[in-house]
Amino acid sequence: MHGSEPPGRREARKADRRRAIVDVAERSFLERGFAKTSMSAIATELGGSKTTLWSYFPSKDDLFAAVLDQKIAVFQNALDGALIPTEGTAAALTRFGRLFLAKVLSSSSAGLQRLIMAEAERFPNLGEAFATRGPERVRARLSRYMAEEMAAGRLRQGDAERAARQFLSLCQAGCYLDRLWRHARPIPSEASIDADVTDAVDTFMRAWGPDAK
Structure with missing residues (x-):
């Protein structure tokens, strides 16, 4: 019993x-x-x-929030592991970018984002739950890392949250958008992800590296 x-x-x-x-x-x-x-x-x-x-x-809202929490928990631990201060800032951002893109490009994550965009107008709580439990948590973690790198002189001084937003946007400037809107296309290859992340890190370091103006 x-x-x-x-x-x-x-x-x-x-x-x-x-x-x-x-x-x-x-x-x-x-x-x-x-x-x-x-x-x-x-x-x-x-x-x-x-x-x-x-x-x-x-409620159904509580259940949906639990779905989001379960999806983000393991992912956040992996991101923490990527942002260790070894091999330099570019190496850490490369690890982070690869993990981030692989996650948001997965079938379940892409499907969830399409669901949010389709239904958030009718169910505003849906979009709010997604934003606070997903993108905002990831951005906050990356912002803390950016602030630490700025304090250590490995990035130029500036707004750490803005730096985090810009890096995430750079990572999503390539195959992510094709994946999000073109459902029938297969998940991008590791080579495509690596190319997007390499471009993102290069562009970001030119703008935010310690010698950037």
């Missing part, structure tokens, strides 16, 4: 159940869109009741 379970096992079972709910919800959001995804349908697919589902997530 669940009531006699050790607390650790009970918490692990709840965590597993929560992950299963989020996985089903992500698939449903991507396949049906936000408007056509219902809590009832998710509960049916999971084989449980709406009451059980609501005990984990009080």
Whole structure:
């Protein structure tokens, strides 16, 4: 019986159940869109009741936020590892850029971004949740790195957030836009990603390197 379970096992079972709910919800959001995804349908697919589902997530908005949080958590840890101060600023930004582009070019991430753009006008909370949990978290992490590099003299002094915004935009100036709008195209190759990141880092360092004016 669940009531006699050790607390650790009970918490692990709840965590597993929560992950299963989020996985089903992500698939449903991507396949049906936000408007056509219902809590009832998710509960049916999971084989449980709406009451059980609501005990984990009080609303569809909360469930969508959990999907975003799950997607960004592992990604943020990887980005932290990329921004280690070894081999110089250009090397760190290259590692970061490759991870960033590979993530936003993946099928699930590209599909999620299309979903947000299609439904954010009808569901403003959707766009707000995506912005605060995805792009803003990534930009904030990169901004902290830029500020550290400026303080160390490895980048010229300036607005660290502006520098972060510009680098992210440079990374997305090539194959990312084709991937976002042209659904039928395959995921860009590593060579295409590397070329875009190399161009982004080169352009960025010309503007923000320690000798830039």
